[in-house]
Amino acid sequence: MTKKTFGAAARLTTVAALSAAVLTALPPADSVAAEHRHGGAWRGAWATSVQQPAAPFGTNWSTDGFSDHTVRQVVRVTTGGTKARIELSNRYGTTPLKITGATVARTAEGGAVQAGSVRRLSFGGERSATVPAGGTALSDGVPFKVEALESLTVTLYLAGPTGPATFHHFAGATSYRAKGDHRSDTSGSAFTETSTSWYYLSGVEVSGGQAPRRNGVVTFGDSITDGVGGTNDADNRYPDELAERFAAAGKPRSVLNHGIGGNQVTNDWEWAGEKAVARFKKDVLTERGVGTVILLEGINDFGGSNPDFPGGGTPEVSVDKLIEGHRSLIRQAHAKGIKVIGATLTPVKGSIYDTPVIEAKRDAFNTWVRTSGAYDSVVDFDRAVADPSDPDRILPAFDSGDHLHPGDAGYKAMAEALDLDTL
Template sequence: MRYLTRSIAAALSALAIGLLALQPSGRPATADTQVSAWTGAWSAAPQRPSTGFEPNWAEAGFSGQSVRQTVRVTTGGTTVRIRLSNAYGTSPVTVTAATIARAGTGAAVRAGSVRRLAFGRSRSVSIPARGDVRSDAVAFRTRPLESLTVTLYFAGTTGPATFHSQAYATTYRATGDHTEDATGTVYADRTHSWYYLSGVETAGGPPRRGAVVAFGDSITDGFGSSDDANHRYPDELAARLTALGREQAVLNAGIGGNLVLNDSAWYGERSSARFARDVLDQPGVGTVIVLEGINDLGFSEVDKPTYKPNPQVSADDLIAGYRALIRQAHARHVRVLGATLLPMKGSDHYGRRSEADRERVNDWIRTSGAFDAVADFDRALADPSDPLAIRAAYDSGDHLHPNDAGYRAMAQAIDPDRL
């Protein structure tokens, strides 16, 4: 009876959102309408402004400029809205105009697909310091694995911008308001980060399973994958689920260099501090995959300015950190899948101590029963002739991060029925 009730509720919710989608595009529904029916379709974890690994615009921010960003949603719907984050801003930021469209080639969008976005029925919105906003709902049919382009115009000066450093996707910038420009020819400046945009959410369409959030560090973020190709392991998992005919969103909450137990100016707040924001507060979340800890163990093996703080972290310390995440998730009725730490022999993270702790941690993940399920990425990517190292065919070259084939193998190592 409980499952029948849920099915009826889901059908009624989908019908309600479908009716909302019939509204003229000039009269968007309010953002809080049918909140229970929304699900995250794409996400990026916000970070404080920093220089990053390659040039970006976070510290300079924007003034009189349009920023065009392309993302791939992992589930479809009939209605869409975006989420903008000013989590690390010290003052409000005004977005003068915003649009969404179907992505074309490069900075171009498909002709006739541009839709204006509103915020409380206004074209502009002020994102409060350390806060976020969602746009109003707009009728816009999307399909799983479809690429969408969101363009933001800042008429004033933003100051340093909350962003996501390692997008592995091209973002474009132009002077003036070009939110409705379809050709994209004016967008001459490029970077590989996302700015202010932290989520795309959909509603309507068939009932969906609970969203899966991949939570972790650079291996979840996609370091070593091809730019603009969507080959991060969460992308590959989304593609696999879609091929199986499962309507289920997969969201990426990875931050390169992130730590379970310590904050980092470059690599984000520690896992427990950002877990609620980046995972549990996602609409429709049902499962989280936790793959994090290799940096906690490995940073102390490396003497680099960016790898600070780098205290000695033991296997027991890391396990206590995992238990804290599990408690947070279970308190919100979210299932937790634990992922084993990948092989790292030959990398700058590798040492006698860090390797011994990695093996202890992986043994605990496999055998403790603390997680609801396990994804054994370690065994899936290990070199059969040397299990402490990543198989050469899966190695991006630094012996720590997978390449596109490695990320695909990780997605294949996850049992869909455990989601």
């Protein structure tokens, strides 16, 4: 295969109270249709869900934050356009976040970017931005023609101490850090530190190009949506593979990944994000141009009570409580005119979740997904990756090795199980 290219939230106050920035509150999904009746509508090209600072599986940069650092982050967009802008989140910050400067460029190798492609970003016409604690900032749009499946590098320079950083833990991609201001460097030589998380960056949007429609897809869930178990920097998560299917059919579409490793539908978990029924409004219903959401989540609700997990276990969850949580997500989506595709939970035999109680719950919940009629449509990811000779186990060729998360081939099989016409 060729290398693929590309807690507390303060309310936004007045723009005048923000130093050198204009912060844009995202519109609700029901305003998107009106927005699309006019030219130049923005739509999501890449996204991730943010989390509070934590380091449950070893060190990362979120707990200490940054001071006189330049951070480079590589993302692959799923749809193209003629202008681009970025979204930055300080959702879990306790103090205002000062972005001294930011650029976007075409990705080269590692921390390098393509010569001549660096574009400086502005915020309300200013080069810097201050994002209040709990707030979100959108940069101004910059002329920048991008194609579907192209990789972009977003660079942030953070001159002052930021304190602990809002981030996304399991990026499945390498981020780069340098001391000092290197936002306009084309070489990656200064970027000697690496991480496999994303920091502050929560979205890339595009406008122009192909006439936008409300046909974007959000994939919502836990580590299996997040792509844990896939090859780092290969863009082989199942949402990535779905975006490739759209592009191969000549109809690129926004596919926005809002999975969080370890996330649960019904319980908050300090290291794994807010519970899905709470974060859905923030992560999904704020996305522009989305018409469909795929819900794949629940196995952590059943298995998260293990006291050996980071931070201790979470309260035990019944099948009925998980169903109640999914019904809440369905209602939230339908209230905004978004179609919901329900997904069965994939096999866990041989994994840390392999107990008779959890397997019985998984089977019962999957039966409900398949038969309840609660969703607009259903995708059977369980059967797509199961071993036909042992249906409670992931097919070895699809297994990442932990018997819980698919590997690259498994994620491709999941994407192929989706009916593009239904989407």
